[in-house]
Amino acid sequence: MVKIGVLGLQGAVREHIRSIEAAGVEGIVVKKKEQLDELDGLILPGGESTTMRRLVDRYGFMEPLREFGRQGKPMFGTCAGLIMLANKIVGYDEPHIGLMDIVVERNSFGRQRESFEADLPIKGVADSYTAVFIRAPHIVSVGAETEVLAEYDGRIVAAKDRNFLACSFHPELTDDHSLTNYFVEMVKQAKLIHV
Amino acid sequence: MNTGTDRVKRGMAEMQKGGVIMDVVNAEQAKIAEEAGAVAVMALERVPSDIRAAGGVARMADPRIMEEVMQAVTIPVMAKARIGHIVEARVLEAMGVDYIDESEVLTPADEEYHLLKSDFTVPFVCGCRDLGEAARRIGEGAAMLRTKGEPGTGNIVEAVRHIRKVNAQVRKVVHMSEDELMTEAKLLGAPYEILLEIKREGRLPVVNFAAGGVATPADAALMMQLGADGVFVGSGIFKSDNPAKFAKAIVEATTHYQDYKLIAELSKDLGTAMKGIEISTLEPAARMQDRGW
Numbered sequence A: 001m002v003k004i005g006v007l008g009l010q011g012a013v014r015e016h017i018r019s020i021e022a023a024g025v026e027g028i029v030v031k032k033k034e035q036l037d038e039l040d041g042l043i044l045p046g047g048e049s050t051t052m053r054r055l056v057d058r059y060g061f062m063e064p065l066r067e068f069g070r071q072g073k074p075m076f077g078t079c080a081g082l083i084m085l086a087n088k089i090v091g092y093d094e095p096h097i098g099l100m101d102i103v104v105e106r107n108s109f110g111r112q113r114e115s116f117e118a119d120l121p122i123k124g125v126a127d128s129y130t131a132v133f134i135r136a137p138h139i140v141s142v143g144a145e146t147e148v149l150a151e152y153d154g155r156i157v158a159a160k161d162r163n164f165l166a167c168s169f170h171p172e173l174t175d176d177h178s179l180t181n182y183f184v185e186m187v188k189q190a191k192l193i194h195v
Numbered sequence B: 001m002n003t004g005t006d007r008v009k010r011g012m013a014e015m016q017k018g019g020v021i022m023d024v025v026n027a028e029q030a031k032i033a034e035e036a037g038a039v040a041v042m043a044l045e046r047v048p049s050d051i052r053a054a055g056g057v058a059r060m061a062d063p064r065i066m067e068e069v070m071q072a073v074t075i076p077v078m079a080k081a082r083i084g085h086i087v088e089a090r091v092l093e094a095m096g097v098d099y100i101d102e103s104e105v106l107t108p109a110d111e112e113y114h115l116l117k118s119d120f121t122v123p124f125v126c127g128c129r130d131l132g133e134a135a136r137r138i139g140e141g142a143a144m145l146r147t148k149g150e151p152g153t154g155n156i157v158e159a160v161r162h163i164r165k166v167n168a169q170v171r172k173v174v175h176m177s178e179d180e181l182m183t184e185a186k187l188l189g190a191p192y193e194i195l196l197e198i199k200r201e202g203r204l205p206v207v208n209f210a211a212g213g214v215a216t217p218a219d220a221a222l223m224m225q226l227g228a229d230g231v232f233v234g235s236g237i238f239k240s241d242n243p244a245k246f247a248k249a250i251v252e253a254t255t256h257y258q259d260y261k262l263i264a265e266l267s268k269d270l271g272t273a274m275k276g277i278e279i280s281t282l283e284p285a286a287r288m289q290d291r292g293w
Helices: A013-022 A033-038 A049-058 A062-070 A080-085 A178-194 B006-014 B027-036 B048-054 B063-072 B086-095 B131-140 B157-175 B178-188 B192-201 B217-225 B243-255 B260-267
Strands: A003-007 A026-030 A041-044 A075-078 A086-089 A100-105 A116-122 A126-133 A138-142 A147-152 A155-161 A164-167 B020-024 B040-043 B077-082 B099-103 B124-128 B144-147 B207-209 B231-233
Touching: A003 A013, A003 A033, A003 A178, A013 A026, A013 A178, A026 A033, A033 A062, A041 A080, A041 A178, A049 A062, A049 A080, A049 B027, A049 B243, A075 A080, A075 A178, A080 A086, A080 A100, A080 A164, A100 A155, A100 A164, A116 A147, A116 B006, A126 A147, A126 A178, A126 B006, A138 A147, A164 A178, B006 B144, B006 B207, B020 B027, B020 B243, B027 B040, B027 B063, B027 B243, B040 B063, B063 B077, B063 B086, B077 B086, B086 B099, B124 B131, B131 B144, B131 B157, B131 B178, B131 B192, B144 B157, B157 B178, B157 B192, B157 B217, B178 B192, B217 B231, B217 B243, B217 B260, B231 B243, B243 B260
Parallel strands: A003 A026, A003 A041, A041 A075, A075 A164, A086 A100, B020 B040, B020 B231, B040 B077, B077 B099, B099 B124, B124 B144, B144 B207
Antiparallel strands: A100 A138, A116 A126, A138 A155, A147 A155, A155 A164
């Protein structure tokens, strides 16, 4: 059976597990780096990216996470998870995990009172998807191989680069599991190739 | 595009889950908190134990402090308004504070009514001691709850009482038959619709953090084990001997609340925790948890 982990150091972990399970695959909360070995794919959830980074460092997760991605196993970052995956963050010298070829800017829609939800199309996923943006980042630019999947107000808010998928918004806060299903398909395809 | 929807307000609190929100009184403390891995900071003029010691009327902090803290960190910044003080809350919203705590730690401005929090774009967190109080606050539009505990005492006993009570009452509602809910709503003093939502979802519709008396990493882990979604630490951190170390230890104990070996390691050589107050020695007027209606 396909197993997808959710990095469970902090943030909206339970919601992601619920939508993974809704896709009919096994969801696992990952609190220790040793758990990564048994997984076919990993979701980096929404939360506070600075907090996640501190905990990733403290528990020696950084190299195992990079290795996970380099093996070609799919990773999906939502909001804070997108920031974790990006290989460049505006205003910072160093990225976090830094595997995905995108440049990201933090808190780029403003503070909490400016947080919003809006309907938008996601290429290959849905014609209309309700996206919930909370103190959200956005993707400033993408690399040559990165495919833009969604934009809002002229800003890139979802993209795919090889085995990496990321979005600025929170699919885990709605009952629409279509984007998670899209990721689950990526995981299934990758598993077929690697077995 | 819609701002200030329930989903956006409640979702913000969902992102804080598994984390620690720390009280800070200046930019320097805010940076220590962020560095330690806090998911948000609560900007205050005085931490609860100092409010207790100072006596008198406790009000919204000087906006200068909120401004300073908001400029110092990138994590969300919360601030407290007095219960029922519409203008303090509007001022905080206008300043761009990310979350408002309508808090019993400050002296109430209204002894009958709470804020109509659904009227605001900014989300609110409120304290509760039981499901009736929790559901009334949700009914008014609170997007996040926390136990009241007994703030500024460094004594966890009241927070334990409150989280146990709320969770026991939630379990009861979930298992009740739907035709019993109206009477339960009457008995609890809770809006019927909120109880119905709890029954259908199988849980509270908003995140519920622990607050009011968390003084050690083990206290934080205890509250997580009892079902809290995260932890507020008020006086505990910056009243301890080594705030940076203490703050990190509390964050780790909250993340790994069932890893007892780790909590043992974290708890070594932390220095003295805040002194603490035995609850029975508090005069009735000094009990902050009794504020709120």
